[in-house]
Amino acid sequence: MSEQEMQSIAALNYNDVNLTWLYRFFHRNHVAKFNKVFLPILKVVFIAFVFLVLYLPVILIAVQSVNNSADPASFGGLTLQWYTEIFKYRSLRSAILDTLLVAFLTLIISTVLGTLFAIGIHALEKKKRQKFIILNNIPLVNAEIVTGISLMLLFSLLLPIFPSIFGLPTMLIAHVFFTLPYVVLSVLPKLSELDANMYDAAVDLGDSPIKALSKVIVPAIWPGIIAGAMLAFTMSIDDFVISYYTTGNGFNNISIWIYSSIGKTSLKPAIYAYSTIVTLLASAFIVVAILWNNHKRKAGTKIEK
């Protein structure tokens, strides 16, 4: 028994009125004990719970992808059958291919345009830049359904001129439009880390403006460009609402295909297999990225030494 505890018991026995000892006992010992023992346990339980909530659907999809029973309400043993059926159904196959086509085109167009736009915005005066950023944030904060309907109305106005515009062109324009702000916001912070005189110095030393951009600015903001490109690709591949309103003429992406199949037998288990493969690829990519990150960090400390 510690001195404090004895003191507190003594205080309790001899002086019922003075409870400060009791207070100190609880305050010092138990708070310390709580901080050392229970808090870490509580933290782990809490983190585990949150990740369970986030990953439960992903796990359920993975289980469903190897479930022999096509009925999601029962487990009929293991199978890899659904993995062989991903490209069997024409509608699912074309949805997958359309999704990838739009995502890759969006990735290229949004990254190039977004980087140039960010460079332009960064060159503006502070007040103008801040106003421009508010404008840039509109599509980003805007509710997806409003963006989707807005674009649909805009494209509908063009229908008399381009009668068959709905489909790949509209979905692609829509995806570029809603991913551009993300690229701009990823590139801008990297630009503000950059020395403002670097571009002028390169031009003064005889580089053409294009060369100064591609040899000086772009390499310096490369991490921001990559981050923006990844965001654009992810947003495009996963988008539902905006695609739903801006497509037509049988051009469907995965989300639209799923939405029109949910609750029906046309929701083939092959989609669970496809989803699991995508998740596994993304996980593999993450592992590589982490290893690469650690490797780079180690290399960095070596140079510092």
Added chain:
Amino acid sequence: MNKLKRFSLPYLILLLVFIAIPMITMIALSFMTTEGMHFSNAVFTFANFSRLTEISVIVGLWNSLKYATIATLACLAIGYPLAYIFSRSKNKNGFLITLLLVLPMWSNILLRTNALGYFFSANNMITGLLSQIGINWSIDIKGTGLSVVIGLIMVYLPFMILPIYTVLDKIDTSLYDASSDLGGDPIRTFKKVTIPLSLKGVTTGIILVFLPCFSGFAVPRIMGNEKIVMLGTIIEDNFIYMDYNFGSLISMLLIFAIVIALFVISKVDKEGETLL
């Protein structure tokens, strides 16, 4: 450097065209009765506005407000402590944390919601396995408001954690040391240092969670068994049944909420640092 400014001009034009023209079209549509986008028989009218007091609209607005508020508060209650734990942990690997939070998003949002929906229904794989070993237990809340709220939390929680983590991670740790050196206990340090410095991320997180919850239609449709009316489902129905006029009017309600959100963001985060 000044010459680089011209790169911003096409973007300005693009944004203005893509935001202003649809907005004007929407305002025009909400004051008219048209057949979809055919303006040939258009009539100017206020009739759409009188429909705003229809019971389904009131219920939809109330449901949207209620579920979005509950989901946002729950995300804040879960997301803030989590972001705080991550930012204060010794082995700081923000990169890994971000990737782990983003990874579930690689599964399609509708498929994830649907999977969670199965989990919440009376008959699913897990109840089936449990009944085989003699346990008759199921959650069976699919179709209720609670399942909609849980679905929203599952989908949008990362959007609360990430901006809060971004700002907490940027706080200079010497501020914590300074606070404790000056006699502040952990609770006071938290109140006087951590909370004020993280408000920017909290604001962004609240907006990034509240707006999609308030306006979404896919999660309520799937988790609510098509029974729960929200603003998003009303808009979707109106556009499906070619009532562009009333659909536009309800969309204007959403835009009103979004303008407020934009105004708040432009006040707290001028450079758009926390939106990603």
